[in-house]
Amino acid sequence: MQTQLKEVTLRVFRQDPKREKKHRYQTYKVPYRRGLTVLDSLIYIKENLDPTLSIRYSCRMASCGSCGMMINGLPRLACFTQVTELKTETITVEPLRSFPLIKDLVTSFDDFFKKHHLMLPYLIRRDAEEQENPTHQYLQTDEELERYIQFTYCIRCGLCYAACPVTATDRNFPGPMALAQLYRYYADTRDEGGEERLKVIDNTHGIWRCHFADSCSQVCPKGVDPALAIQLLRRAVMFNNRKR
Amino acid sequence: MVSERTIMLLHYITGIGILVAGAVHIATVFLTAPVEANLTFDEAPFAVINVYRNLLLAVSLEALLVMVAFHGFNGLRIILLELYQGRTWEKAVTWILTVIALVLVVYGSRTIILAYQIANLG
Numbered sequence: 063m064q065t066q067l068k069e070v071t072l073r074v075f076r077q078d079p080k081r082e083k084k085h086r087y088q089t090y091k092v093p094y095r096r097g098l099t100v101l102d103s104l105i106y107i108k109e110n111l112d113p114t115l116s117i118r119y120s121c122r123m124a125s126c127g128s129c130g131m132m133i134n135g136l137p138r139l140a141c142f143t144q145v146t147e148l149k150t151e152t153i154t155v156e157p158l159r160s161f162p163l164i165k166d167l168v169t170s171f172d173d174f175f176k177k178h179h180l181m182l183p184y185l186i187r188r189d190a191e192e193q194e195n196p197t198h199q200y201l202q203t204d205e206e207l208e209r210y211i212q213f214t215y216c217i218r219c220g221l222c223y224a225a226c227p228v229t230a231t232d233r234n235f236p237g238p239m240a241l242a243q244l245y246r247y248y249a250d251t252r253d254e255g256g257e258e259r260l261k262v263i264d265n266t267h268g269i270w271r272c273h274f275a276d277s278c279s280q281v282c283p284k285g286v287d288p289a290l291a292i293q294l295l296r297r298a299v300m301f302n303n304r305k306r
Numbered sequence: 307m308v309s310e311r312t313i314m315l316l317h318y319i320t321g322i323g324i325l326v327a328g329a330v331h332i333a334t335v336f337l338t339a340p341v342e343a344n345l346t347f348d349e350a351p352f353a354v355i356n357v358y359r360n361l362l363l364a365v366s367l368e369a370l371l372v373m374v375a376f377h378g379f380n381g382l383r384i385i386l387l388e389l390y391q392g393r394t395w396e397k398a399v400t401w402i403l404t405v406i407a408l409v410l411v412v413y414g415s416r417t418i419i420l421a422y423q424i425a426n427l428g
Contacts (some may be wrong), residue, residue: 232388266396270314287334299311 067094072103074115078165087154088112094145100153101129101140104167116166124283131167132156132202137224137281143282145188158224174220177236181244181262213246213291214251215284222278222288230297234266234267239290241269245291248286248298264299317380318371328368334363359425364418371414379407 070092077085090111092103104117119129122141129140134154145153161169187193222238223229229237236244244263247253263269269292278288307393358364386399 089309228388232391234391235388264309264311266310268310270310271384271388291324 067292068181070080070094070098071152072100072107073152073154074104074107075154076115076166077163079163089152092129098145099141100131100133100138100143100145100148100155103145103153104140104155116164116168118168122184125217127217130158130221130224132158137221139219139283140199142283149261158220160226160229161220161224169220169303171218171220173233174218174237174239175216178218178243181236181240181247182255183243183247184277185247185250185253186258187252188254202251206251210246210249213242213249215287216242216246216282216286216288217231217284219283221281221283225277225281227275227277228271228273233269236270237261238269238272238292241293241295241305242286242288245295248295260291260295260299263295269295269299313380317377318376323373324377325372325375327366330363330366331370334366355421355425357425358418358421361422364422368415368418371418372411375407375411375414379403 072090072092073087074090076088090103090107092098092106092111095290101117101119101122104206105119108115108117110121117140119141120126121128124139124142127139128135128216131140132138132155133140133143134148134150137158140155155167157163157167157169164170169210170190177299187189192198196206216239218239220239222242226235226238228235241263244259253259272292274287274289276289279290282288334357358367383399383403386403387396
């Protein structure tokens with residue numbers, strides 16, 4: 063029979079880059095209750111043990127993508143990770159890799175969102191008159207929707223960036239999220255930005271730098287497959303074949 | 307400037323080409339050169355040179371040289387561009403590696419032509 067878990071030990075990364083040159087790990091003990099997530103544990107620490115701990119979170123239900131962090135060495139959403147599923151006595155919590163550190167477990171997403179914006183993440187239409195005075199709807203078949211629907215589930219949590227070996231070394235690489243979002247619009251039949259979109263990623267640090275490690279798809283909490291989007295984009299750039 | 311798409315297309319083509327031409331090269335040298343000569347240190351180079359009496363094989367070796375130079379140095383360029391970023395660095399890496407690859411191809415071609423001439427003219 064399994065021993066009843068009474069408390070959980072968290073080993074938390076601590077550093078304020080403005081004041082400290084080196085990071086350290088601080089250990090906390092959190093009382094266990096059924097369904098306890100890593101985010102619940104961190105909130106408990108902040109409310110009861112150490113108010114100086116910095117964390118970022120919002121929805122607590124894997125919808126907003128704010129609480130991404132390295133949990134036992136893997137990028138995960140803290141709100142979506144129950145402590146029992148980790149099956150370790152001590153849980154190590156660190157900030158997301160490949161992101162500049164702001165404080166403790168909080169990282170800067172400025173560059174991440176800048177790269178997302180570079181991918182033109184919106185529908186591009188040439189029919190200006192129709193846009194001004196709409197006369198009809200832009201209908202799609204189920205099959206057409208199927209081509210990109212999974213990529214719309216992305217919540218921009220940044221876990222794929224933390225897992226990507228190329229993003230870790232090449233700071234100009236757009237990264238899995240941005241490339242998957244570019245494909246999301248490229249594959250949309252309502253979009254007319256085809257050539258314009260492909261030009262954005264056909265460069266020295268663009269689509270070709272992906273090594274297809276597939277780690278981005280492995281860590282995605284929403285089941286999005288950015289590695290697939292990247293391969294489909296590569297085919298599109300290589301043969302310029304927009305499937306309709 | 308050549309687009310990255312074209313460079314990568316050539317990179318994939320030369321990758322497959324190296325597999326084919328490399329297999330032909332290895333098979334030719336090991337299967338057509340006299341076994342005794344291959345086993346003798348002094349004779350081996352001449353046996354290999356003799357294989358290139360055939361113009362088609364000499365051309366395939368030249369193709370292999372060009373493909374290996376392009377594929378290898380482009381691979382090295384990609385690694386170096388991923389290691390460090392910056393306009394000056396990228397230009398320097400591209401030009402230096404292009405020059406080294408060209409020197410290698412020119413010197414290798416000279417060797418292949420000489421081997422072909424020796425094999426045919428003695």
